[in-house]
Amino acid sequence: MSVRKVTVATLAGLKARNEKAVFVTAYDYPTATFADRAGVDMILVGDSAAMTMLGLPSTLQIGLDEMLVFIRAVTRAAQHAFVIGDLPFLSYQPSDETAIRSAGAFVAAGCDAVKCEGGARVAQRVRAMVDAGIAVMGHLGLTPQNLGQLGGYRVQGKSLAAAERLLRDAEALERAGVFAILLEAVPAETAAFVRERLGVLVYGIGAGPHVDGQLVISHDMLGNFVGDISPRFVKRYAEVGTNVERAFREYASDVRAGVFPGPEHCYPIDPADESLIRAARQTRKARPAARSVPAVEARP
Numbered sequence: 001m002s003v004r005k006v007t008v009a010t011l012a013g014l015k016a017r018n019e020k021a022v023f024v025t026a027y028d029y030p031t032a033t034f035a036d037r038a039g040v041d042m043i044l045v046g047d048s049a050a051m052t053m054l055g056l057p058s059t060l061q062i063g064l065d066e067m068l069v070f071i072r073a074v075t076r077a078a079q080h081a082f083v084i085g086d087l088p089f090l091s092y093q094p095s096d097e098t099a100i101r102s103a104g105a106f107v108a109a110g111c112d113a114v115k116c117e118g119g120a121r122v123a124q125r126v127r128a129m130v131d132a133g134i135a136v137m138g139h140l141g142l143t144p145q146n147l148g149q150l151g152g153y154r155v156q157g158k159s160l161a162a163a164e165r166l167l168r169d170a171e172a173l174e175r176a177g178v179f180a181i182l183l184e185a186v187p188a189e190t191a192a193f194v195r196e197r198l199g200v201l202v203y204g205i206g207a208g209p210h211v212d213g214q215l216v217i218s219h220d221m222l223g224n225f226v227g228d229i230s231p232r233f234v235k236r237y238a239e240v241g242t243n244v245e246r247a248f249r250e251y252a253s254d255v256r257a258g259v260f261p262g263p264e265h266c267y268p269i270d271p272a273d274e275s276l277i278r279a280a281r282q283t284r285k286a287r288p289a290a291r292s293v294p295a296v297e298a299r300p
C-alpha cells in the first residue's frame with residue numbers, strides 16, 4: 001500500500017481543520033520507522049542528538065557531519081512523516097552562504113525542511129535559505145544553542161514584555177519566510193498570544209496546548225534518556241531504558257549460568273551427521289586447553 005507523504009500543505013490542512021500535528025524527535029532508523037508506522041506527522045532530527053545519542057553535555061558539541069549520519073537514517077525510514085533537520089551550532093550563523101550550504105546538505109540527504117534557532121538576528125539567514133528554495137522552521141523561546149546567554153535551561157516569555165519580544169522575533173521570522181515556528185519552554189498564555197498574531201504554523205515543546213501541534217523528544221517520552229534533565233512538560237509513555245537494562249542483566253545471568261543458549265537456539269543437523277561429529281570429538285585429539293589467563297577483577 002502506498003503511504004501519503006506529509007507536506008507543508010498537509011500541515012496547513014491540519015491547522016485549517018483545527019487538528020493537532022503530532023511531532024517527535026528521532027535520530028535512528030528503528031525509532032523513525034516505529035514513529036512513522038504509528039502515524040506521526042513530523043519528525044525532527046534534533047541537534048539534541050548530541051545529548052540523547054552521543055552523551056555530550058549540550059547541543060553545542062555536535063557538527064554537520066554527525067547530524068548527517070542521523071538524518072540519513074531517519075529519512076530512509078520516514079515514508080509518511082515530514083522530516084526536519086536541525087541545523088547545528090555554527091552551521092548557519094556565520095554567513096548566508098554557510099546557511100544555504102548546510103541546509104542544502106540536509107535537503108540532499110532527504111530532509112523536507114530545516115530548523116534553525118533565533119529570531120530577528122537570524123532572519124537574514126532564514127531569508128537566504130528560503131530564497132534558495134528550502135522550507136525553514138524557526139525556533140524561539142528556550143534556544144539551547146544560546147544556553148550561555150540564557151543562563152541555563154530556563155522558561156522564556158514569562159512577562160508581557162518578554163512575550164512581546166518573542167512576538168517581535170516571531171514576526172521577523174515570518175517576514176523572512178519561515179513556514180512554521182517552534183516555541184520551546186514558554187508559558188501556555190504566551191504561546192497563545194504569539195500564535196494568535198501570526199499567519200504561520202506554530203508548534204510547541206513545553207508551550208502548552210494552544211499551538212498547532214506538539215513536539216516531544218522521543219528519549220524523554222520513551223524513558224531512555226541517560227542524564228539528569230527532566231523537563232516538567234514531559235509525559236512518560238514507556239520505560240525503555242529500565243527494560244533494556246533489565247534485559248541485559250537477564251541475558252548476562254543466563255550466559256553466566258549456562259542456560260543460554262538452550263537447545264532451541266542451536267542449529268539442528270541430521271542425527272547421523274551429529275553422531276559422526278560426536279564420535280570424532282571423542283576419538284580425535286583436541287588442541288590442549290588454552291593456558292590459564294591472568295586473574296581479572298570481579299564482575300560488577
Ligand code: KIV
Nearest residue numbers: 025046047048086205
Ligand atoms: O534538538 C532538538 O531536539 C530541539 C528540540 C528540543 C526543540 O531543538
